[in-house]
Amino acid sequence: MADQHSTLQKDFYRESGKWLSTFEIWAKCINPNLHFIYVLRKSQKYKNTPFLKIVWKFILRHYQIKYGFQIYPETEIGEGFYLGHWGSLVINPNAKIGKNCNIAQGVTIGQQNRGKNIGFPTIGDEVWIGTNAVIVGGVIIGNNVLIAPNSYVNFDVPANSVVMGNPGKIYESENATEGYINNKV
Template sequence: MADQHSILQKDFYRESGKWLSTFQIWAKCINPNLHFIYILRKAQKYRKTPVLNIIWKFILRHYQIKYGFQIYPETEIGEGFYLGHWGSLVINPKVKIGKNCNIAQGVTLGQQNRGKNEGFPIISDEVWIGTNAVIVGGITIGSNVLIAPNAYVNFDVPANSVVMGNPGKIYSTENATEGYINNKI
């Protein structure tokens, strides 16, 4: 059933737990987080259409500045993407994010320019990233992982884990994101 819904509908489903019509999606765009996701998904959809690409990139740039979300159309983001709070979010365009991921404000998902972990993070499915967390480098975060607020992660994290602290420390747990990632698609 869920496969007949668009990526945008799946993103908005995460917020309400309901499948929404186009009009209902527009009405929800009063929320800055959802409004930005709407604009981002349109910019991603029209990346390969010359005129619409320019228009949607221009619109996206306006809202990046307005809302403080630095996320680009080139960033691979799975369905069911959820931004928990408004503002101050930086995601490198080469980062890959799986489905049903939550990201709070103040988060940085960035590049590491040298060393053994040179590169960009890969975030798997059902990952919850808390306020002011920093995830950098050519690392992989497994599925069902909770990155606690203010954690610094520059190492691979296995599935079914919680990471806390700076430097981050891994705690294995089967229910890492239970109660944190709602309305999964």
């Protein structure tokens, strides 16, 4: 049986723990985080439709400026995406983010242009990224990883880990994101 819920419904499920109708999703867009996710997902949905691509990209750009989220339709983001707070968030369009990921304000997920880690981050499933964390370069972040606030990560992080500090230090933890990532889809 095919999954009956859209990616957008799964994103909104993460916030409330309830499956919402289209009208209920629209009503929740009073919340800036959810409103931005709504516009982002519409922009991603129509990125290959000529006229609608332009319309949704224009709308997305407006809300990028209004809310301070710099996330583009080209960015691969799994279902169950959750933005904890609004304001000042930068994600490179070539980054890849898995499902059930939480990202707080002030986070940068960016490109590295030189050195051994040239490229863009790939982030696994069920990753919690705290306030003002920075993840740069062609690094791979495993599943079930908690990146503590203000951490700097420019290295691979194995699954089931916690990263803290600047420079970041890895601590093994089977329950890294337990209690941090709720209402998983």
